Amino acid sequence: MLPPHLQPSSDKIKALEDLRRRFELPHEIMIQGIAVSKWAVIEAQKATLENFKKQASKGTSERDLLKSVLLSRLRTKLMFPPGPFDQSPDEIQSLIGNIDAIMDNIRTFDELLDYVLKLDAGHFGFDPSGIQAKVNAILESQLQPE
DSSP: OOOGGGOOOHHHHHHHHHHHHHTTOOHHHHHHHHHTSHHHHHHHHHHHHHHHHHHSOTTOOHHHHHHHHHHHHHHHHHTSOOOTTSOOHHHHHHHHHTHHHHHTTOOSHHHHHHHHHHHTHHHHHOOTTSHHHHHHHHHTTOOOOO
């Protein structure tokens, strides 16, 4: 089961379920397809930012909140073995060590999202079956024609 911030709307769930049945995919595979989508990456960053805002002391700057979101994303990547398109643990540690320099180029949440999506860009292009593109289209509300 997906966490609440990664649960699509009911109309998207119906479209995803239709797709799952059409391709005879197990539920676990469909959940994985949702979890690795750009939509999910964006929603996870939004949820992380909201959590940090709730926990932050009064006067915490937007930059510090964005920095916390990025650090959280990088540390999460370190918790799992790298996939074929992931940065190595050493590369991620280097990014963490250079976080202030990275943040010099990130002033808004949209810029943060752009940076995070670039980190994961290798995942988004690999789709030999074409099914992930259909999942992405549903999640991004741009249904592809059959």
